[in-house]
Amino acid sequence: MARPSSLFLALVLVAAMAPPMALAFDPSSLQDFCVADYTSNxxxxxxxxxxxxxVTADDFTFSGFHRPSDTSNAVGSNSTLADIHVLPGLNTAAISLVRLDVAPFGLNPPHTHPRGTEMLTVVEGQLYVGFVTTAGKLHAKVISRGDAFVYPKGLVHFAFNLTPRPVWGIVGLSSQNPGLIRVADSIFGASPAVTDEVLAKAFRIDAATVQMIKAKFGN
Structure with missing residues (x-):
């Protein structure tokens, strides 16, 4: 019989995987599987x-969710991603999984996945999570161990650790390649850079402030 901790993690993984399967948008497979051929042109x-x-069993296997990722960065969060680029057996499966680690008072900053709905399940700790609709309404709440929260496809969302303890969770996404656009990084760290005039007018700040923010993102 599985230990309680192992059973709990297994249930978390099943919960994270189920919704993306039901909400798949990727091309469907017309055969048993279509393992990605990384050598094909x-x-x-x-x-x-x-x-x-x-094809071998290794094409369907990923190891890495047992290790926390390094969160010693500017925002205090990081993730371990199992998508089509590292797990060839996901090709046409319309799903990917992520281990999310958030340091004490760390933030998984506002971002969006243009090709996938996301479901976050907290394995350990507590997070303040939310997303903003196209009408500008914020839907947010605090979730704890065993809770799950859905981020609709394409909407800007975030997860913030309000506690002095590290938090981690498992994320299911309804695409083998959901994509990632970090709001601040994409706007202030774009290459070539978005002009100061555009950003100053959009954010209602002066050009000097734009340049100061850009410098934090390498521009």
Whole structure:
């Protein structure tokens, strides 16, 4: 019989995986599987399939969620991602998984996934989570161990650790390649840079303030 901690983690993983399967938007497989062929030069919506005779169990296996990621950065969060780029068996499966680690008082900053709905399940700790609708309304609340929260596809969202203890969770996404756009990084750290005039007018600040913020993002 599984230990309670192992059973709890197994339930978390199942809960994280189920909604993306039901809300899949990626191309569907027309065969048992379509393991990604990383050596192929064929450009398709997704990835070309590996010869089934060369597929092994390793193509469906990912190891890495047992280790916390390094959160010693400016925002105090990091993630371990299992998507099509590291797990070839996910090709056409319309799902990816992430381990999210957030340091004490750390933030998973506002961002969006243009190709996937997200479901975050807290494994240990407590997070203040939320998203903003296209009408500008914030939906946010504090969730704790065993709680789950859904971020609708494409909407800007965040997760903030309000406590002095580290937090981690498992995230399910309804795409093998959900994409990631960090709001602040994409606006102030774009290359080539967005002009100071555009940002000053958009954020109603002066050019000097724009330049100060850009400097924090490498521009």
């Amino acid at each position: 064929v450009f398709v919506n997704g990835m070309a399939c590996k010869d089934p005779s060369k």
